[in-house]
Amino acid sequence: MNTAARFKIVDGEKFPRTGAFVLAPNHYSEIDPVVMGVVSWKLGRQPRFLAKASVFKIPIVGRILRSSGQIPVQRGGSVRGSEPVKAAQRLVERGQMVVVYPEGTLTRDPDLWPMRGKTGAVRIALEQGIPIVPAAHWGTQHVMERYSKKISFFPRKTISVKIGDPVDLSAFQGRGLDTAxxxxxxxxxxxxxxxxxxxxxxxxxxxxRWNPAEHNQKETGRFEA
Incomplete structure (x- = not known):
């Protein structure tokens, strides 16, 4: 990916170089985690992801995920499950980052805009008292289209990434973490x-914002929120 695409990173200085935090990007291609992994490495951090537990059962892949500190989430579960919560606590203790896709899966929006989010990313941030940093990327669809299994490396593509300021969640601190x-x-x-x-x-x-529930679309995906 490093040689197959050019990365144009905007406001990379906003990406925390130290300390635990949640990175929350948009999600519209199966290759997005690779893209954000490369960006994180380029900006000096080793990324961690919340990944569907089923992925950990794949030979070799599962071993790599575990050894690199990725976090399994049971299908149909959420970050409220004991293992993701414990993993998030370990990230805080070690000052590590975790990438969480708030949409939970590839956006269903026809024009690839972010759709309705799930609550996992903010739950981790609020429960653990760590920043949540938003990010967006564009151009990944030229490397691998949504739902496609085909990767196109040539001609070389440009992927633009923009890092945002930490989201101000101070209004929600001290409140009970109820659904609303x-x-x-x-x-x-x-x-x-x-x-x-x-x-x-x-x-x-x-x-x-696109809401899959209103369009009778099933939400699936490997990278959980």
Whole structure:
């Protein structure tokens, strides 16, 4: 990926070089985790991801995931499960970062705009008292289209990435982490991610965020929120 694509990173100085934090990017291609992994390495951090537990059962792949500190999440579960919570606590203790896709899966929006988010990213940030940093990327679809199994390396593609300021969640600190509070905080994070993507695309996102439940679409994916 490093040689197959050019990376144009905007506001990379906003990416925390030390300390634990949640990186929350948009998600529209199966290769997105590789993209954000490369970006994290380029900016000096070793990325960790929340990944579906089923992926850990794949020979060799599962071993690599475990050895590199990736975090399994049971299908149908959430970050409220004991293992993800314990893993998040270990990340804080070690001052590590974790990449969490708030959408939970590839966006279903027809034009690849961020859709409705899930609450895992903000739950980790609020429970662990760590920053959540929004990020957006654009151009990955030229390397691997949504739902495609084909990767196109040539001609060499350019992927633009923009890092945002940590999302201000101070209004939610001290409040009980009930569903309404988490959904409200998640909407703030999704607004920040969408704003970054608008800057990269130089266009405005739809006024109403895509909601798969309203379109009878099943939400699946390997990288959990």
């Amino acid at each position: 509070t988490l959904n409200e905080a998640t909407a703030v994070v999704m607004h920040a991610i969408t704003g970054l993507l608008e800057d990269l695309r130089n266009e405005k996102a739809p006024a109403t």
